[in-house]
Amino acid sequence: MKQQQKTAGCPVEVTLSIVGGKWKLQIVYCLLNGTKRFGELRRLIPATTQQMLTLQLRELEQAGIIHRQVYAQVPPKVEYSLTESGRSLEPIVYQIHAWGEWYCEQNNIEYWQLSDNMEDHGIRV
Template identity: 90%
Template sequence: MKQQQKAVMCPVEVTLSIVGGKWKLQIVYCLLNGTKRFGQLRRLIPGATQQMLTLQLRELEQAGIIHRQVYAQVPPKVEYSLTEWGRSLEPIIHQVHAWGEWYCNQNDIEYWQLSDNREGHVPA
């Protein structure tokens, strides 16, 4: 009987497999300031389609980064919040945000700031 070998992975590869998606870091960034409903996330991340946002939220939930709370009521109410693992991404998210601002400024790239929206503002 053959023994299965344990896969050896690069930590960067593991991290990117969890948060590497066009909207995942923005979702986590929005949730740093507290629990949000789906509609709030849609407004905070207007570039994401409903289908893509749903997919990215499911993937983050499966990875243990966010918690999805469903309330048994009509109409249905669903809230998203960060788990402890999700909260551990906070310093990384702030670093990525700061680097992105720096890069845009260095290259004269116009950018929108999520923190301009009070609902999504994350204190530094």
């Protein structure tokens, strides 16, 4: 049986503790289009460091948002995909994306660099 954890605060605090920060929702966004290897995620999110991406992936894995599949081969192969819990974030992530586009348009902010990079890798923006 799954042990329940008590957490102080409201559901928004809990949610932000799991997917908050600069990189986690971007990682989830990239994985909505399918399984990715670490190098692919690095190319899709070039502003993050290797160390930070590794840390964020570990935290998302511990929270049950992503699945890390390690293949026993040389060189090592690791793939990341969304779990069912991670997949449930899809409508929220797309809504945040839409709001971000709207906000950029309202405030004359260019966001093309990230969008172009993701479209080059087959990710819907």
